[in-house]
Amino acid sequence: MEKKEDNSTENASLSDQNHQMIPSNSFFMANSIFDMPCEVDQKGSLGLIDMLNVQDFTSPSIFDLLQTPPVIPLQSQLLPSPPSTVPESSEVVNTPASPNSSSMSSSSTEAANDKQSKTVEEEEEIDQEKTKKQLKPKKKNQKRQREPRFAFMTKSEIEHLDDGYRWRKYGQKAVKNSPFPRSYYRCTSTACGVKKRVERSFEDPSIVVTTYEGTHTHPCPITPRGSFGILSENTSYGGGGGGGGCSSFTIPQVIHYQNQQHQIQQQPYFRNLAPPLSFTYANSLVPPPHQERPFYPSAAPLARDHGLLEDMLPSRILKETKEE
């Protein structure tokens, strides 16, 4: 039924990495796209995301890098974990990351996993497993808890981004108001309940919106292709080295700014793709500063923080953000 629309998906799988430069107006584009899910969200559907932070960036230099992937052994962890201290509200907290001030965070993002967030996270994971195992006999009273989620957009022909983890597709649904179907993936690792949804923006089919939910409970599997680094050395999510050596993906650092002057920075990084146009934390879970998880890789000095902002942001956007 939805097969016809799958052309895009098929194209994507061809690994025809057709990375395009993000147009200078990507900033607006990205925002408008994120508005879409927000609208839907108002309808109260399940899987919708509270678009909290949207960080956009364009980076010719990064695209260049992507075209000639560096082979730097890195590892990274996918999800930021919810800080136990952060209330789970839909309040929007602007937490754009900044290249120069990345020090705080990323780890944060994810972080919380260590001991503190363990409580919350473990519970969620356990809950998830339960629901899985007891599929039918679901608990009624218990409202299903949502894992921390974050979403970001990437301009690419490829839909299923290679983020270093192995995913198994378990569903595909047509999305209301969109000609493009949404695909559902689950991490293939046993006991790892991380999921992700991938869909194309109907406003701009060249843009892929990926939403991750949950936190990996295992190291990223090693992949032969080497890896991509992260945008900053400070980005490291955890103690490098720990796990398998996954490198393709990293959580952007999140830094709380009073004024949203800087809107860009570290984005998830894919091995087969261009960097995301924008990044958003969903579920209002903004990772707390300095928290680290095991097997998060230390970021490679792939790209320097300093000066990166300029590369990433067209002067025009920079100007605009400053004016805000």
Next chain:
DNA sequence: CGATTTTGACCGGCGC
């Protein structure tokens, strides 16, 4: 032959 994808059906939450 095991792993993955496809796809129709089912379930639960939410708005009306």
Next chain:
DNA sequence: GCGCCGGTCAAAATCG
């Protein structure tokens, strides 16, 4: 209560 819709299941099909 009903219908809509997102999310998930699971059998069948496909792939490597």
